[in-house]
Amino acid sequence: MISQALLKEFKEKAGQENVFTEKADLVTYSYDAAVLEPVLPGVAIRPASGEALSQIVRLCNENKIPLTVRGAGTNLSGGTIPLRDGVVVLTNALTKILEINEADMYAVVQPGVVTAKLAAAVAAKGLFYPPDPGSQAVSTLGGNVAENAGGLRGLKYGVTRDYVMGIQFFDVNGEIVKTGSRTVKCATGYNLTGLLVGSEGTLGVFNEITLKLIPLPAHQKAMVAVFDNIDKASETVAAIIAHRIVPATLEFMDNFTIRAVEDYSHVGLPTDAAALLLIEVDGYPAQVEEDAEKVELLCRQKGATSIRVAEDAAERDSVWTARRSALSALAKLKPTVVLEDATVPRSRIPDMVRAMQDIAKEYNISIGTFGHAGDGNLHPTILTDRRDKAEWARVEAAIAAIFDKALSMGGTLSGEHGTGLAKSCFLEKETSAATIIYSRKIKTALDPNYILNPGKIIGR
Amino acid sequence: MSDMKELISLMKELEDQVVVCMRCGMCQSVCPLFAETGRESDVARGKLALLDGLMKEMFENPNGVNERLNKCLLCGSCAANCPSGVHVLDIFIKARAVLAGYMGLPAAKRLILRGMLAHPEIFDRLAEWGAKFQNIFTKPVNEAVGTSCARIVSPLIGNRHFRPLAAVPFHQKIPYLNTSPGHSGIKAAFYVGCLMDKIFPHVAQAVIDVLTYHEIGIFMPEHQGCCGIPAISSGDTKTFESLVRHNLEKFEAESFDYLVTPCATCTSTIKKIWTLMVRDDGRGIKERVRKISEKTLDINQFLVKHVGVKPGVLKKDREVISIAYHDPCHLKKSLGLAAEPRALIQANPNYHLKEIPESDRCCGLGGSFNLYYYELSANIGTKKRDHIASSGCSTVATGCPACMIQLSDMLSKAGDRIAVRHPVEIYAESLKP
Ligand SMILES: Cc1cc2nc3c(=O)[nH]c(=O)nc-3n(C[C@H](O)[C@H](O)[C@H](O)COP(=O)(O)OP(=O)(O)OC[C@H]3O[C@@H](n4cnc5c(N)ncnc54)[C@H](O)[C@@H]3O)c2cc1C
Numbered sequence: 069m070i071s072q073a074l075l076k077e078f079k080e081k082a083g084q085e086n087v088f089t090e091k092a093d094l095v096t097y098s099y100d101a102a103v104l105e106p107v108l109p110g111v112a113i114r115p116a117s118g119e120a121l122s123q124i125v126r127l128c129n130e131n132k133i134p135l136t137v138r139g140a141g142t143n144l145s146g147g148t149i150p151l152r153d154g155v156v157v158l159t160n161a162l163t164k165i166l167e168i169n170e171a172d173m174y175a176v177v178q179p180g181v182v183t184a185k186l187a188a189a190v191a192a193k194g195l196f197y198p199p200d201p202g203s204q205a206v207s208t209l210g211g212n213v214a215e216n217a218g219g220l221r222g223l224k225y226g227v228t229r230d231y232v233m234g235i236q237f238f239d240v241n242g243e244i245v246k247t248g249s250r251t252v253k254c255a256t257g258y259n260l261t262g263l264l265v266g267s268e269g270t271l272g273v274f275n276e277i278t279l280k281l282i283p284l285p286a287h288q289k290a291m292v293a294v295f296d297n298i299d300k301a302s303e304t305v306a307a308i309i310a311h312r313i314v315p316a317t318l319e320f321m322d323n324f325t326i327r328a329v330e331d332y333s334h335v336g337l338p339t340d341a342a343a344l345l346l347i348e349v350d351g352y353p354a355q356v357e358e359d360a361e362k363v364e365l366l367c368r369q370k371g372a373t374s375i376r377v378a379e380d381a382a383e384r385d386s387v388w389t390a391r392r393s394a395l396s397a398l399a400k401l402k403p404t405v406v407l408e409d410a411t412v413p414r415s416r417i418p419d420m421v422r423a424m425q426d427i428a429k430e431y432n433i434s435i436g437t438f439g440h441a442g443d444g445n446l447h448p449t450i451l452t453d454r455r456d457k458a459e460w461a462r463v464e465a466a467i468a469a470i471f472d473k474a475l476s477m478g479g480t481l482s483g484e485h486g487t488g489l490a491k492s493c494f495l496e497k498e499t500s501a502a503t504i505i506y507s508r509k510i511k512t513a514l515d516p517n518y519i520l521n522p523g524k525i526i527g528r
Numbered sequence: 529m530s531d532m533k534e535l536i537s538l539m540k541e542l543e544d545q546v547v548v549c550m551r552c553g554m555c556q557s558v559c560p561l562f563a564e565t566g567r568e569s570d571v572a573r574g575k576l577a578l579l580d581g582l583m584k585e586m587f588e589n590p591n592g593v594n595e596r597l598n599k600c601l602l603c604g605s606c607a608a609n610c611p612s613g614v615h616v617l618d619i620f621i622k623a624r625a626v627l628a629g630y631m632g633l634p635a636a637k638r639l640i641l642r643g644m645l646a647h648p649e650i651f652d653r654l655a656e657w658g659a660k661f662q663n664i665f666t667k668p669v670n671e672a673v674g675t676s677c678a679r680i681v682s683p684l685i686g687n688r689h690f691r692p693l694a695a696v697p698f699h700q701k702i703p704y705l706n707t708s709p710g711h712s713g714i715k716a717a718f719y720v721g722c723l724m725d726k727i728f729p730h731v732a733q734a735v736i737d738v739l740t741y742h743e744i745g746i747f748m749p750e751h752q753g754c755c756g757i758p759a760i761s762s763g764d765t766k767t768f769e770s771l772v773r774h775n776l777e778k779f780e781a782e783s784f785d786y787l788v789t790p791c792a793t794c795t796s797t798i799k800k801i802w803t804l805m806v807r808d809d810g811r812g813i814k815e816r817v818r819k820i821s822e823k824t825l826d827i828n829q830f831l832v833k834h835v836g837v838k839p840g841v842l843k844k845d846r847e848v849i850s851i852a853y854h855d856p857c858h859l860k861k862s863l864g865l866a867a868e869p870r871a872l873i874q875a876n877p878n879y880h881l882k883e884i885p886e887s888d889r890c891c892g893l894g895g896s897f898n899l900y901y902y903e904l905s906a907n908i909g910t911k912k913r914d915h916i917a918s919s920g921c922s923t924v925a926t927g928c929p930a931c932m933i934q935l936s937d938m939l940s941k942a943g944d945r946i947a948v949r950h951p952v953e954i955y956a957e958s959l960k961p
Pocket residue numbers: 100101136137138139140141142143144147148159179200201202203206207208209210211212213214215216217218219220267268269270272273274275395484485486521524551552553554
């Protein structure tokens with residue numbers, strides 16, 4: 069329990085109006101986008117400055133109260149589900165873009181800046197911040213860095229990790245730790261940035277993040293290729309890469325998803341197709357045209373039954389509307405949506421898609437699979453109703469089976485959604501007992517009281 | 529709403545709808561209230577989690593949930609963008625009914641709702657009195673917008689620049705109409721709506737002018753009642769249902785092809801909320817509601833889709849007026865109408881339509897939200913005002929009288945000389961010689 073005296077201190081540091089203790093507020097900070105049981109915190113605090121943030125961290129440590137930082141609360145692995153009676157720290161009052169440096173191409177932000185807002189702000193200056201998770205309209209950069217979020221552009225442009233130049237964060241004592249720099253190269257000290265990216269709030273609390281920017285590509289071209297068989301789609305992906313073309317996006321949809329999207333948004337997708345590839349190339353206009361032609365040719369050679377190249381911005385929009393509505397379309401079919409994230413080497417995609425179909429049959433559940441074919445990051449999406457206890461038990465068994473399948477193909481539990489609570493018990497399977505012990509040693513050394521988002525990633 | 533059986537059946541419906549929310553949080557990006565406060569209990573996801581908690585008996589006392597549930601513009605931005613298709617507004621309205629039924633209406637609200645709205649004659653009379661007396665308390669401040677502010681500081685008015693009640697409400701000018709169609713062959717019932725009747729009678733007049741011009745037969749019964757939205761959004765199903773019954777009786781007295789209204793909120797209420805919230809009375813009321821709501825059309829939609837607008841002539845001696853358009857939530861998000869009001873404005877060549885940024889962002893009025901959370905409402909409204917002012921227009925049109933009130937308040941306070949009008953007025957103007 070949080071004592072009245074500590075509450076008073078929180079209020080002094082963060083301001084009376086930024087400390088929430090009423091149950092009706094706490095309930096709204098008890099969950100995230102993962103399908104897990106909510107847990108009620110003891111207090112939620114919304115600091116309006118880095119100084120206040122640092123003081124809260126320090127107070128939590130001194131009082132041995134667990135602290136969970138919450139950005140937009142959109143993570144899919146339980147990363148912001150607090151500990152019972154713990155502290156939730158909201159970053160959504162820390163929303164300043166502190167600097168956009170056009171000459172040196174970087175931006176410095178507070179952790180609560182919304183991803184899409186930064187992307188728009190830098191685009192207005194002709195610069196590009198590529199990581200674009202599907203949640204970018206609401207997700208925070210702090211959350212993106214803490215989850216090492218990916219997105220549709222991962223194949224060509226990489227993921228959040230590839231854009232973090234430096235982090236200024238608070239250790240458990242509320243002291244400032246600085247990693248990285250504003251220079252392209254930096255060889256001083258340990259690579260703490262690498263440790264903190266993807267740390268899900270368990271090793272430090274970000275206060276300022278320096279992000280790399282690149283020039284905005286001048287031109288794009290998008291197309292949709294239809295296949296009557298998954299292998300042909302997959303061979304096409306392999307062929308495109310083998311021809312040294314790296315599309316900015318290379319997305320896949322299975323038949324289940326195609327039908328759901330078409331039912332929902334009537335964009336004219338062929339509902340009998342086994343698979344769709346949605347492809348976009350970008351860069352200099354001449355090169356884009358050349359790449360697009362080559363990609364089109366490769367799709368034909370590999371047996372695409374039809375190809376639609378977007379001729380203008382409106383057609384390009386409709387391609388991406390189809391992709392973006394994949395999750396919505398699936399989500400509308402059943403009350404509960406479990407968005408999985410198991411990832412396999414690119415070449416194993418047909419095996420993985422077939423495995424998903426087999427698992428759906430074996431456990432008698434609905435699974436739609438779509439995702440980032442270019443980087444092997446598929447999103448098998450399970451549609452169910454949590455209130456149906458028998459089905460839910462089958463779903464849980466199916467999730468374990470999906471993980472096993474992905475690992476058996478040399479893949480990983482999560483391409484981009486993180487470990488959190490949802491996958492922490494599976495982590496040893498992917499790594500080793502020694503890996504967990506090694507990680508826990510790091511955790512114990514840096515956070516001896518286990519106050520920083522305990523239980524996430526490496527369990528307790 | 530005291531009937532336990534009804535409460536329970538509403539709760540059941542609620543439960544099935546609430547579970548559809550997958551807690552993705554995407555509603556944070558569109559909720560105008562969340563943009564101001566950053567508090568999760570202000571956005572749909574938080575409110576749905578609270579309702580879920582309520583149903584799982586997490587709360588001994590529903591007051592906290594009730595308070596947070598009522599702090600909402602009911603703008604539907606969340607519902608319109610929800611990837612899971614959660615019927616957020618239906619849920620909120622049902623939940624308000626459940627909670628109000630549970631806790632009993634607060635005395636003051638009960639008095640206003642039951643005493644005034646439920647008896648249209650009394651409401652009319654009170655408004656007439658108000659119109660007579662208001663000049664004593666208010667003074668004109670901004671002629672272009674046409675607002676007044678409190679001459680003496682009044683706790684009710686605060687520092688609002690509100691649109692005054694019309695000296696003569698529309699129902700006094702034209703209490704009843706029943707004309708036969710001319711060459712159009714269409715007969716339309718005209719539902720005026722309280723705000724149009726009492727604050728913007730000239731808009732109602734414009735509707736009559738346009739319908740008459742197109743030789744549409746008009747049926748306008750006497751003593752029309754409020755559509756019931758203020759009652760039902762406070763959870764007062766009793767007043768709401770009595771208003772629906774009252775209006776049904778008035779309009780069922782004559783046969784007609786369409787029922788039209790210039791009020792986006794009334795249209796959306798009749799089409800969506802009446803069908804959603806009227807309970808079966810064993811005497812076919814649901815069927816009666818279904819029939820009338822199917823015939824109900826927003827005036828812009830009716831004119832553009834079912835009548836065909838006539839392009840006006842350019843008046844050579846006058847400068848073309850640049851006009852902005854604000855999309856009312858109840859037109860665009862609720863009914864999907866955005867092109868029609870614009871088409872109506874563009875039919876008048878003496879106006880030049882200028883799009884504003886985020887034209888479909890909520891104006892922040894939100895009915896009683898404005899009364900209880902005026903500062904927040906004004907902050908949201910100020911963003912809208914800034915967008916309108918940035919377009920350099922001298923007139924702004926919008927298809928809902930509630931938005932007209934909010935825009936007037938915001939523009940007037942900022943000292944802008946921008947007139948607030950309804951698309952049908954702009955169109956009516958172009959039909960005049
Ligand atoms: C519809 C939808 C689509 C999605 N699409 C994608 C996608 O395409 N790719 C992808 O990778 N993910 C995706 N996600 C998952 C999620 O949006 C990402 O993980 C995102 O990075 C989370 O950001 P957030 O601000 O919501 O963080 P939160 O969920 O609030 O937090 C995530 C983690 O970060 C920690 N954290 C937050 N701020 C800080 C800080 N300042 N210091 C230290 N730790 C911090 C939290 O403690 C938590 O462990 C999607 C989610 C949804 C609901």
